[in-house]
Amino acid sequence: MENNNKQKILNAAIILFQDKGYYGTGLNEILRKSDCPKGSLYYYFPNGKEQLALESIEMTKNFVDGMIRRNLEKIDDPAESMKTFVREMAENVYVDNDDLSSFQSNRKISINLIALETSKTNDNIRKACEGAYSTFEKAYFDKLVENGFDDDKAKEVSKTIESLIEGAILMSTVKKDDTYILNVADIIYDLIKKSS
Amino acid sequence: MENNNKQKILNAAIILFQDKGYYGTGLNEILRKSDCPKGSLYYYFPNGKEQLALESIEMTKNFVDGMIRRNLEKIDDPAESMKTFVREMAENVYVDNDDLSSFQSNRKISINLIALETSKTNDNIRKACEGAYSTFEKAYFDKLVENGFDDDKAKEVSKTIESLIEGAILMSTVKKDDTYILNVADIIYDLIKKSS
């Protein structure tokens, strides 16, 4: 497999950047976790650590976007589907899985740490994070428009939903308490019902 | 002044940890910004970088707690006072002030970055951040109880308020867009009105 090493490095980087951050994670640590030599890293990522971060964010963005859309289409009513989707997130908050393969199924995925780290120090990475957040908002936006919301209202509500979710992930991560996510699920339900 | 250097180091550390993070900020950078020699740092903070972070968080906690309480007591109605307070936060989101003295007046203050960085790597610092968030929640809790909320409802609502505010700060920081904060001000208003 030609790019097996590339994927192994990416998988390790995604987990480490998420848990320990961009500046808290060393390239040596990524290589140790992925069991690849340093030569592979600079062969597949000639622009080094920054490129590795950019591709990690891109992959995370696509993965989460798919996950959101798959969940939201399970239930027609937008308020119900959002509430159910957010509540299921709470079940995965405590999953502290280091296994490289399982992060695709039930691992909590978040770019909040690397986004904050680079908001004032690396505008390329910051913009990539901004794009990811906008992609998630677009998934909520599409669900709302499909259900009769006009564009302006859907835009406002989807931005608010994204903000509520990321705040709840932040708090539940730091305080190790999933009630923040459960509370926000209800807030989002009410917000959509009230706006429709 | 005996501990003038200590305060200068703390002020520089608070700003740098906030903007560049715990792992993204070097002690040499803190000393350069504070114009102090390395000897001072280890004299006042014998436990090094971790102690510096713990005292930075403690000082931030007390400063923000006072700011919240001073703002909330300006208006009696809890929903109105929270909404006004949060809306005023939006005005300071873009302030990118490096001046060491002015951060006490109008600088945006947040521990979100260091909290996420240490949530899986340093439990001492993580616990200090957890305590700071709980202190802010207590300020919201007290305002609600003063206005007739029972303890259980006030606890739930104050936790949700804290989560909403931190999420909005996160999003507005990364996307450089203060509408997230303005939207959340309205959500909090509705939440308090609906719960009272």
Place this chain on the structure above:
DNA sequence: GTCTATAGTACGATAGAC
């Protein structure tokens, strides 16, 4: 293409002069 050895720099921390 794949990998190792290493350069060059910045890090956190300390020893010891004054």
Place this chain on the structure above:
DNA sequence: GTCTATCGTACTATAGAC
């Protein structure tokens, strides 16, 4: 108490063998 010089380590990145 205050400060400087420096230690040992880890970092990102590169050069060059195979």
